[in-house]
Structure formats: structure tokens, C-alpha cells
Amino acid sequence: MADALISVLLERLASTTYEYIEGGVKLVLNVKEDVEKFTGTLRVIQAVLEDAEQRQVTEQAVKIWLDELKDVSYQMVDVLDEWNTDILKQQVEKQEREQNALVPPNKKVRFFNFSRFFSFGKDSREILRRDIALKIKDLNDKLTEIYKERKKYQFLRKELGIQQPQQPQRPQTASYVNMSEIFGREKEQNILIRKLLGDSSEEEKGLLLIPIVGMGGMGKTTLTQLAYNDDQVKSHFEIRKWVCVSDPFDEIKIAKAISGDYAPSSNELDEVLQYMFRSIQGKRFLLVLDDVWTDDREKWEKLKVPLMQSGAEGSRIVVTTRKLEVANMMRATRNMINLGGLSDEYCLSIFNHMAFSDRDVQEFGDISKEIVKKCKGLPLAAKTLGSLMHNKTKIGEWKEVLRSKIWDLERIEQEVFQPLFLSYYDLSPAIKCCLLYCATFPKYYEFKRDDLIKLWMAQDYVISKGNKEKGTTGDVVFDNLVARSFFQDFEKDPNTSTITGCKMHDIVHDFVQFLTKNECLIMDHVGGATRELKVLGDKVRHLTLRYVPQGPLAISSYNCKKLRTLTTFDSTITTIDPNFILQLKCLRTLNLSDNSIKELPEEIGELIHMRHIDLSFNFDLEKLPDTICGLYNLSTLRLRFCSRLKKLPENMGNLINLKHLYVEYCRDLWSLPRRIGRLTSLQTLDVCRCGGNSDEAFQIGDLRKLNLEGSLEIQLVGDATDKSEVEKAQLWDKKLFHLRVVFEWQMNSSSSVEILNALRLHPDLESLDIWGYNGATWPNWMQSLHNLRFLFVGWGSQYELWPIGKLEYLEILNLYGMNGVRKVGVEFLGLEDQTSFRIRSPPLTLFPKLKQLHFYDLPNWEEWEGVEEWTKGDSEITIMPCLSELTIIDCPVLKALPNFLFRTPLQTLDMLGSRKLSERYQEGNGEWAKISATIPNIRIKRR
Numbered sequence: 035m036a037d038a039l040i041s042v043l044l045e046r047l048a049s050t051t052y053e054y055i056e057g058g059v060k061l062v063l064n065v066k067e068d069v070e071k072f073t074g075t076l077r078v079i080q081a082v083l084e085d086a087e088q089r090q091v092t093e094q095a096v097k098i099w100l101d102e103l104k105d106v107s108y109q110m111v112d113v114l115d116e117w118n119t120d121i122l123k124q125q126v127e128k129q130e131r132e133q134n135a136l137v138p139p140n141k142k143v144r145f146f147n148f149s150r151f152f153s154f155g156k157d158s159r160e161i162l163r164r165d166i167a168l169k170i171k172d173l174n175d176k177l178t179e180i181y182k183e184r185k186k187y188q189f190l191r192k193e194l195g196i197q198q199p200q201q202p203q204r205p206q207t208a209s210y211v212n213m214s215e216i217f218g219r220e221k222e223q224n225i226l227i228r229k230l231l232g233d234s235s236e237e238e239k240g241l242l243l244i245p246i247v248g249m250g251g252m253g254k255t256t257l258t259q260l261a262y263n264d265d266q267v268k269s270h271f272e273i274r275k276w277v278c279v280s281d282p283f284d285e286i287k288i289a290k291a292i293s294g295d296y297a298p299s300s301n302e303l304d305e306v307l308q309y310m311f312r313s314i315q316g317k318r319f320l321l322v323l324d325d326v327w328t329d330d331r332e333k334w335e336k337l338k339v340p341l342m343q344s345g346a347e348g349s350r351i352v353v354t355t356r357k358l359e360v361a362n363m364m365r366a367t368r369n370m371i372n373l374g375g376l377s378d379e380y381c382l383s384i385f386n387h388m389a390f391s392d393r394d395v396q397e398f399g400d401i402s403k404e405i406v407k408k409c410k411g412l413p414l415a416a417k418t419l420g421s422l423m424h425n426k427t428k429i430g431e432w433k434e435v436l437r438s439k440i441w442d443l444e445r446i447e448q449e450v451f452q453p454l455f456l457s458y459y460d461l462s463p464a465i466k467c468c469l470l471y472c473a474t475f476p477k478y479y480e481f482k483r484d485d486l487i488k489l490w491m492a493q494d495y496v497i498s499k500g501n502k503e504k505g506t507t508g509d510v511v512f513d514n515l516v517a518r519s520f521f522q523d524f525e526k527d528p529n530t531s532t533i534t535g536c537k538m539h540d541i542v543h544d545f546v547q548f549l550t551k552n553e554c555l556i557m558d559h560v561g562g563a564t565r566e567l568k569v570l571g572d573k574v575r576h577l578t579l580r581y582v583p584q585g586p587l588a589i590s591s592y593n594c595k596k597l598r599t600l601t602t603f604d605s606t607i608t609t610i611d612p613n614f615i616l617q618l619k620c621l622r623t624l625n626l627s628d629n630s631i632k633e634l635p636e637e638i639g640e641l642i643h644m645r646h647i648d649l650s651f652n653f654d655l656e657k658l659p660d661t662i663c664g665l666y667n668l669s670t671l672r673l674r675f676c677s678r679l680k681k682l683p684e685n686m687g688n689l690i691n692l693k694h695l696y697v698e699y700c701r702d703l704w705s706l707p708r709r710i711g712r713l714t715s716l717q718t719l720d721v722c723r724c725g726g727n728s729d730e731a732f733q734i735g736d737l738r739k740l741n742l743e744g745s746l747e748i749q750l751v752g753d754a755t756d757k758s759e760v761e762k763a764q765l766w767d768k769k770l771f772h773l774r775v776v777f778e779w780q781m782n783s784s785s786s787v788e789i790l791n792a793l794r795l796h797p798d799l800e801s802l803d804i805w806g807y808n809g810a811t812w813p814n815w816m817q818s819l820h821n822l823r824f825l826f827v828g829w830g831s832q833y834e835l836w837p838i839g840k841l842e843y844l845e846i847l848n849l850y851g852m853n854g855v856r857k858v859g860v861e862f863l864g865l866e867d868q869t870s871f872r873i874r875s876p877p878l879t880l881f882p883k884l885k886q887l888h889f890y891d892l893p894n895w896e897e898w899e900g901v902e903e904w905t906k907g908d909s910e911i912t913i914m915p916c917l918s919e920l921t922i923i924d925c926p927v928l929k930a931l932p933n934f935l936f937r938t939p940l941q942t943l944d945m946l947g948s949r950k951l952s953e954r955y956q957e958g959n960g961e962w963a964k965i966s967a968t969i970p971n972i973r974i975k976r977r
Contacts, residue, residue, distance in 0.1 A: 068167070286306050321350070662683060696720045748776065921944040
């Protein structure tokens with residue numbers, strides 16, 4: 035983790051401003067010179083970190099040296115934070131002065147002294163700055179000593195052109211396989227063989243690329259060996275070649291391996307490729323490129339072009355890789371085989387084969403099954419553990435292995451972790467840090483993409499690059515870890531197929547815990563703190579507590595002063611001991627979600643480094659201390675489902691760095707503080723409740739200065755909001771992709787129309803929900819939403835549906851709870867009347883992209899009007915050409931479906947709780963044949 039930490043620190047140092055140190059302090063202490071010297075020394079040390087990071091695994095002295103380096107680096111990051119916090123404080127004070135200058139004397143705002151760390155006055159500020167300067171000088175001296183000490187380890191220095199540190203050995207592979215040691219993979223083997231032999235489609239007649247993607251040790255090479263040695267495959271191809279590619283990707287070496295006996299002695303690329311071309315020209319070949327790492331398209335294209343031009347029809351290339359980027363680079367994801375874990379049954383077969391090759395399984399059979407659970411579907415782990423147990427003949431020895439952490443077993447570290455080390459060292463420093471941070475979570479934890487990215491940001495592992503936002507960079511990191519098989523069991527957004535959640539394979543989790551076993555600690559708090567924390571002491575940076583019992587959170591007997599993350603799971607904490615809080619001066623992330631916290635101590639204002647606080651699902655929490663508003667570095671505050679939280683501190687506007695505020699389902703929080711409208715850094719405000727009568731209550735117009743993006747819910751309360759206030763919000767300037775508008779209390783129809791029209795949304799909006807609207811017309815800006823893909827309208831009092839068919843990119847439409855609707859006419863499609871479709875020029879497509887249409891709870895809907903005399907062959911009009919799914923639930927009096935539906939590509943029809951439709955189209959009735967003739971999946975059910 036040191037290389038990533040150093041990279042982050044160097045970026046912080048590069049952006050440091052020196053003008054902050056005033057007058058004599060600057061001159062006497064030479065802060066600028068000290069920072070520049072520290073930076074220069076750190077850059078020299080950075081050059082040897084790659085070697086040091088690899089050697090620390092096996093050399094304890096190197097690990098101690100790295101720990102000292104990390105400790106100094108962490109301290110410098112914290113000093114820069116103190117420096118930056120005082121700058122932020124000055125900005126807040128300036129805002130306060132400007133704000134108070136604009137209001138009458140009797141309404142002046144009292145500025146709360148949030149933190150004892152920073153007090154007012156020139157003298158105290160100079161003392162603080164002098165203290166910071168002295169800390170920098172001291173750290174500079176410590177770093178100089180570390181720099182000198184590095185020489186005795188004889189690290190390899192890449193900046194001088196000296197030999198690069200040796201990567202962990204990448205094992206060479208061959209095409210031969212011992213069939214007696216292979217269990218499972220029949221399904222994947224059959225799929226691969228079909229792809230190799232298949233010749234049905236036009237694409238498969240040419241050169242077909244088949245990537246096999248999976249994490250290290252999953253059996254990619256073994257699967258390929260099975261297919262390579264299949265008798266049908268052998269007879270099908272004139273030439274078969276197996277090349278172990280590994281890293282670096284050497285086009286000349288690969289081309290010579292393909293050429294075989296025809297390979298030239300020359301190393302000129304063009305000549306080598308010509309020989310390769312001639313060696314396979316006109317022949318159907320099978321080429322295996324095993325263990326490909328590079329996703330450099332230029333290198334691949336040099337090799338691919340002659341391969342495509344020389345081989346006969348039906349030639350195949352199989353590529354095994356750990357990186358999805360390789361398959362993407364080769365543009366071969368369509369035929370990709372993504373290799374997952376084996377079942378416990380097959381892993382047990384592998385284990386038993388290795389452990390009991392010449393003795394009876396029965397004696398250790400039950401323990402075998404328990405040990406195999408450690409493998410979590412990884413064949414290499416099952417094979418290694420089985421080999422480890424082969425010479426163990428005593429039940430006590432087996433039980434000891436069963437009780438051990440997997441990384442305590444030396445053979446596991448050497449053999450199972452080795453492929454993971456290869457993948458790990460292939461990551462950039464920042465991505466390594468993000469991966470290792472996942473060690474702070476328990477096994478089986480389901481990561482949420484957006485939450486994980488924010489946690490990385492809180493530790494400064496993900497930082498801005500030029501104009502690129504941190505969140506965007508975090509997405510790149512997350513996708514990179516997905517592509518390299520560090521994550522699995524993906525949860526996807528049903529509409530966009532974007533990965534929103536995932537888990538980590540148990541072996542990968544063991545691996546990252548092995549790499550961070552002194553820094554990241556997961557501790558069960560049953561019966562109090564454990565000895566492990568006491569032993570590790572101040573080495574622990576990230577602490578996760580589980581099963582903390584009801585009562586205050588306190589670990590006062592141990593040194594927690596260097597903690598940067600504190601998280602709880604499965605706990606029922608009611609409060610936090612103030613003395614414990616005061617130990618956590620370096621804390622950046624505090625996750626106390628899903629506890630029973632009633633209040634936070636005021637001392638939380640002392641934690642000036644804090645970036646991320648999560649108090650979600652604390653149902654008893656009623657208020658936050660005012661001191662929380664002094665956490666000027668705070669970026670994320672999560673308060674979701676704090677259902678008794680009645681108000682937020684009035685000085686929330688002082689959280690100058692706050693980017694994400696979550697208050698969804700805080701049902702007692704009737705309004706937000708008005709001063710939140712000053713938070714120009716705020717990007718996420720999941721729920722904005724507008725319309726309170728107090729002068730200090732947040733109004734919708736206060737959204738104007740916020741740089742919101744992503745998703746927003748606006749709750750409009752009664753008649754307290756008017757058109758002019760809505761226009762102030764300037765939502766057309768906000769880069770939102772999803773907006774939810776809720777009319778909480780009924781207002782008259784004309785007011786509803788005016789307010790909705792005044793919203794005027796950004797034309798790039800993709801998803802819109804409107805709830806409780808009782809206007810008769812649709813918003814006048816609706817047609818301008820050129821990218822709108824998802825529309826949800828519900829619980830309004832409309833009597834007619836809007837002409838939604840005119841939305842050219844709409845894919846999913848959900849309509850809920852409209853009691854006033856009795857008839858859905860052709861206006862819904864976007865037609866003026868029954869005859870307008872006949873005189874269309876140019877031709878018109880209605881609902882051109884709509885895939886899913888859902889009606890829920892329209893109790894008075896009786897008629898759905900068709901288009902008379904329309905047939906699919908009419909050139910003037912096309913209706914719903916992409917419709918695949920129609921759902922009609924709890925619409926009991928709807929009599930029939932419109933005629934045009936039976937001319938759409940409808941695949942699924944659900945009619946539940948819709949009595950008259952059920953009677954009309956029930957199987958065996960006259961109309962059943964009409965719908966079943968064109969719709970393959972039909973479900974009809976009465977309530």
C-alpha cells in the first residue's frame with residue numbers, strides 16, 4: 035500500500051500553497067523549503083517502492099522499513115490536512131462576515147465555535163501555524179533518516195536505468211494435461227468445443243476469437259488443455275499451436291512460436307510475420323494464447339492481421355486471460371467464456387484425489403468437507419490444500435488446519451496466493467490501495483458501487499485528475515477491479531445493466547487481508563476488545579468491529595490514535611464515549627450505520643480530518659450536535675432512515691467541502707436548513723423537502739447554487755411553493771439523470787400545472803418520476819427531454835393520460851394509481867384523433883423505443899381505445915415497434931386490449947387482478963386464441 039500512499043501524498047504536496055504561512059512564521063521556519071525538500075526525498079524513495087513492496091512479503095526488515103515510511107507519510111498527510119483545514123476555516127469565516135453584512139442587526143447569525151482545535155484570534159492562529167511548520171520540519175528529518183536507511187537493502191532503482199525488480203515468477207504452461215486430476219468443467223468444456231468446431235454462422239466461418247476470462251487459479255488453462263486435447267478437436271484442425279504468452283507481450287516471440295520449424299533466425303518483425311504467415315497459409319489452425327496480460331491494441335493488431343489473412347475458414351484463436359480489458363481490446367466479448375468457481379462437490383473430489391491418493395478417505399471425510407469450504411470454488415486452492423494434507427495422518431493436524439486462517443498455511447501463501455500476486459502487481463498504485471481497502475469489510479459483504487467509491491475518496495485513494503471528477507475516476511477504478519476478476523456475484527441495474535453491487539471471492543478477501551493484516555483489523559467485540567488489537571496497537575489504521583453490544587462504544591484501553599477508519603457491523607451501540615472520540619484524531623471515515631444511537635457527543639467536532647460519516651438506520655437518532663458543522667473536510671454525510679431525526683444543525687452551510695448529503699426516509703425531518711443552499715460543492719442531495727413556512731427552512735429556489743448531479747427527489751409541500759420560487763432553482767442547469775417530483779399535499783390544479791411547468795429540466799435527463807400531480811396537462815418541457823428513457827407517473831388525479839407516445843427515446847413507462855382515468859384514447863399514443871394517422875407525411879412512429887409498458891391500480895379504467903382501420907402494413911404509422919413486455923395489474927374493469935397490441939413484437943403479457951380482462955382472455959375462451967397466437971408468455975391471474 036506504500037506506493038499508492040506515496041503517490042497520493044506527492045499529489046497533495048504538489049498542490050500545497052505557501053502563502054498561507056504569514057509573516058515571521060514563514061521567514062523563520064522556512065516552511066516552503068521544508069515541503070520542497072520532503073517532496074524531493076519522497077520522489078527518490080518512490081523509485082524503489084516497487085521492489086520494496088514485493089520484497090516485504092518475504093523480508094521482515096523491508097516490511098519494517100516500509101511501515102516506518104508509511105507512518106511518516108500518514109503523518110504528513112494529516113499535517114497537510116491541518117494546514118488545509120485552517121484555510122477552509124478562513125473561507126467559512128469570510129462567508130459568515132459577508133452573510134451577516136446583508137441582514138439586519140436583530141437577525142445576525144451567531145457563529146458557533148465548533149472545534150477547540152481551532153480558536154479565533156490572530157495569536158492562536160499564529161501558534162497553530164507555527165505548530166504545523168514545526169511538524170513539517172520534524173517529519174522532514176525523519177524522512178531523511180528513512181531515505182539513508184534504504185541503501186542497506188540494495189533496492190533496484192528504475193530511475194537510474196538499473197535492472198527492474200523481478201516480478202513473481204509467471205509459470206510456463208504447455209498443452210499437456212493429466213486427465214485423472216480434472217474434475218468438473220464438463221459444461222464449460224462442451225461450450226468451448228462447440229465454439230471450436232461450430233460452423234453454422236457466417237461469423238464462425240472466419241477467424242473466431244474465444245477469450246476465457248477468470249481470476250488466477252480458477253482453471254482457465256486447464257479448461258483450454260481439455261478442449262485442445264479432445265479427439266474431435268485434434269482431427270478438425272490441420273495445425274494446433276500452444277503459446278504461453280505471459281508478460282510482456284512479445285510479438286516476435288509469439289510469431290516464432292507459431293512458425294515452429296519455419297521460424298527465421300532474424301528478429302525483424304516484418305520478416306518474422308512473413309514466415310508465420312507462410313507456415314499457416316491456407317490451413318485451418320487452432321492457436322492458444324495462454325495467459326495474455328496486455329491490452330495494448332497496437333501490439334495485438336500487428337499479430338492479428340497476418341493471422342486473419344493466412345488461415346483457412348474455421349480457424350480459431352483461444353485466449354486465456356485474467357483481464358476483461360483483453361477481451362474488450364480484441365473485440366471478442368461476444369464469444370467470451372467467463373469462468374466461475376467449481377461446486378463444493380467438485381472441489382472435494384480434487385481435494386480427496388490429492389490428499390488420499392493411496393489411503394482411505396473415510397477417517398477424515400467429515401473434516402475434508404469442512405476444509406474444502408475454505409476453497410470457495412477455487413480449483414487451485416482445493417489442489418493445494420489436498421497436497422498439504424497428504425502427509426498429515428493425525429486428526430489433530432487436520433483440525434489445526436481447519437481452525438487456521440488460510441494465509442497462515444505457508445503452502446497456500448506460496449501456491450494459491452502466487453497467481454493473485456501477479457494480478458495485484460499488475461495494478462497501478464492507486465488501484466492497489468482501493469483493492470486493499472476492501473479488507474476492512476467482512477467476508478460475504480455486498481459492496482455497493484457508489485458507496486465504495488466514496489469510501490475510497492474519503493481516504494484520498496481516488497483523487498481528481500484535471501477536469502475529471504473524483505466520482506468518474508472512482509468508476510474507472512471499480513470497473514478495473516471488475517475487469518480483473520477481483521469482484522464477482524454482480525448486482526446490476528435492471529434498466530441500464532450497470533453493475534451497482536458485487537462481492538469479493540473468499541480467497542481474494544483472504545489475500546487482501548493477508549497483505550493488510552497489520553493495518554486492517556476485523557474484530558469481534560464479544561466480551562470486550564480482543565488481544566489482537568492490543569498486540570497490534572498503533573499499527574492498525576482501519577478497524578472494523580462486529581457484535582458490539584448495546585451501550586456506549588468505548589475501547590479506551592487501547593491506542594486508537596492512528597485509526598483512519600472505524601466501522602461497525604451487527605451492533606447495537608447507543609452512543610459513543612466522548613473520551614474514546616478524543617482518541618480518534620486521525621479518523622477519516624466513521625460508519626455507525628444500523629445501530630441504536632440516540633445522540634453523538636459534541637467532541638465529534640474535534641475530528642478535523644473526517645471525510646465520511648454514515649449514521650443511516652439509527653432509528654432513535656433525533657439530532658446532531660452543532661459541532662459537526664466544524665468538520666470542514668467532511669465530504670459525505672449519510673442519514674438515511676434516521677426516522678426520528680427532527681432537524682439538522684442550522685450551521686450546515688459551513689460544511690464547505692460537503693459533496694453528498696443523504697436524508698431519504700428521515701420522516702420527521704420536515705425541512706432542511708436554508709443555509710445548505712450555500713454549499714456550492716454539494717453534488718448529491720437525495721431528497722429535498724421544500725415548502726416550510728420558516729425563514730430558515732430550505733426552499734426549492736435554494737437549489738440554484740448547488741452543483742447537483744445524478745439523482746434528486748423534490749418533495750413539494752402544499753401551497754407553500756409558488757411558480758417564482760420554482761424558477762429560481764434553475765433545474766435546467768443541473769446535470770441530473772434521474773428526478774423524482776412528489777406533490778405531498780394537494781394543491782389546486784392550476785397551481786400544479788404552473789409549478790411543474792416552471793421546473794424546466796435539463797434536456798439530458800434520462801429518468802423522471804412524478805407523483806401526486808393533479809394537473810390536466812403534461813409539462814410544456816416534456817417534449818424537450820430528448821434522452822428520457824424511463825417515466826413513472828402515479829397517484830395523480832388526471833382524467834386523461836398525456837400524449838406520451840411522442841417521447842422518441844422512452845423505453846419503460848409505468849403508470850400507477852390514477853383513479854380518475856376511465857378511458858385511454860389514441861391521444862395517449864400521440865394522435866389527435868382516429869383519422870389523423872391516415873394523412874401522415876412523413877410517416878410517424880409512436881412509442882418508437884418503448885420496451886416495457888406497465889399499468890398498476892387504475893380501478894376505474896374501462897376502455898383502452900385502439901386505432902380503427904390500422905394495420906401493420908400501413909406506411910403512414912408504426913406503433914410500439916419494440917414493445918416486449920406489457921403488465922396490467924389491478925385494473926378490474928378494463929374490458930379489452932386494443933387491436934394494435936397484437937401487431938407489436940410483444941413477448942410477455944401479465945394480467946393480474948384485472949377481472950374483466952381475465953374473463954375475456956382466459957384459456958379456453960374465444961379470445962385466448964387471439965392473444966396466444968402472437969404472444970409466447972402469458973400469465974393471467976385473478977386476485
